[in-house]
Amino acid sequence: MRQSLREAVRKEALKESKVTEPIAPASAPTSAQVRYRPLTADDLTAAHELSMAVKWPHRREDWEFALNLGAGVAAEDDSGVIGTALRWEFGAGHGALGMVIVSPEQQGRGIGRDLMTLTVDALAERTTFLNATPAGLPLYEKFGFKAIGSIHQHQGAGGAHPPVVALAPGERIRPLGARDPERLAALWSHAAGYDRAPVLEALLQVAEGVVLARDGEPIGFAIMRRFGRGHVIGPVVAPHAEGAKALISHWLGANEGKFTRIDVTGDSGLSDWLDELGLPKVDSVVTMARGETPRADGRGQVFAITNQALG
Template sequence: MSASTTSFLLRDSPDPAFHIRDMAAADLATALHFSEDIGWPHRLSDWRLLSDLGQGRVVEAHGGLAAVGQRWTWGTQAGSIGLLVAAPAYRGGPSERRLLADLMAGLFDRSIVLYAFGDRLPLAQSAGFHQDGGIEQWQGRPRPAPLMPLPDGARLRPASRRDVASLAALDARASGMSREPMIAAWLDHAMHAIVLDNEMEAVGFAIMRRFGRGVYIGPVAAANALQAQAMIAHLCSAATGRFLRIDVRSEIVAEMRPWLTALGLSCVTTVPMMRHGPALAVDPKVRHIAIAAQALG
């Protein structure tokens, strides 16, 4: 652990007014209220789905909740932190620093991913996180998307529960995180999920699920932008008339901006991906095109 991280963890003197504990199901309504107050689109069901995959922690102060957050462990090498949000009176204060330190400590020596929107950037930097890419958030009501040609021998097909292991393996190669429980949950809650096969072998996939004000596409894994666009086009056609969001990785989005704009989507923000610990091991033959969620990466 770096000296800067150690300093962050020890920054605040113990304060009996603050108490950190596991998040309970009864805390989700308050967490939703916190997130609505800062403009997040999450529904209670979105909080519940994400919480079921990880471990929530909360800071109590003066008889109520001051801040909430979540951590997720992805195998023995990686983890992510997200859904870190505080009550108005506690934003930017020691309760958030204490909670981030607690969430990091629970991930031990794993590499940690955190998407640092807004005022989360200086908080993450003070905890020893460094930028490692990012995403562009695109959203809107998509126009019907023209179908994209596929290479010879390739086909799109619906994903099913039988594909969990192979899609989790593709996701791990693309993201560097072992997330089979997430892939299984996303398939269980998918509106549509498709697999790109090449000569009967899965080489890419994309999942669309309900989220916030409409639907969300992610994760998307493929060898290149054209393969990703073929899958996204298929899902956009199924989402016509709905509000759609997709968070595209910054290292590939330049290849897709004109196409996303032609679909009727707009880039509304960019968010840096912050990493604490060693770089994640990824396979350059499978690219992480769009993330599963800003909370998860």
């Protein structure tokens, strides 16, 4: 019976990339009263309340953006939604999962394990990424996820005026143009090692972007949008650290005195610089992957991610 449930979930996920019928985890839930079903737009208010209960900063609009890009599972009992997990597909070979939350009052019942089982199975054989808090690390390791990096969360209203960063001759920061999105998606995908075009397309519907250009041609970019307590800068993609700093400084100047968050990669080398600018590091998480780690092609580097769920 358990194997048939697992296969049913896997086949449905492969067919539509979204579960459309009530589902059950491959292993029996700890409590028969817990039910699992697709997360829908009607659940966004309840999901937002869950994230507030665990002190995550997401707005309801942030949940809506994330769900519209992917699909999710809700755990519920007679009291309502008590757990969530979201997933996203990036091309045929990669995906991510996040927003795995269980109500504090319901933790310890195996609900998080069941949500993970359903989400991992739905992503099938894709290399899958997530960013893990220390509390979630043991559970993710049981599902075969291995550490491949880290993310440092910096935020604040900024204490110092952002500096003007000197760029190489021929390089400048300019507004994003109508012809840029396709080229920026390629830059990001090459730097990440997997398809980032759908995420960029969605971001540009709700965010602003600037381009780092060399002799007029894009070589990097940075996005800023509303998120959580204020604004978030990310992704930031550039061929070198000075280019990333120039892009970030542009947005810090535009948002000076307002709450701003940026999640930089552990190998970005930007944490000390951000601390000096009045955006202290407030948290770090472990980047994990299940499957073959993608390889960037050296044409650029991801210095900051979109957010910890979407990468």
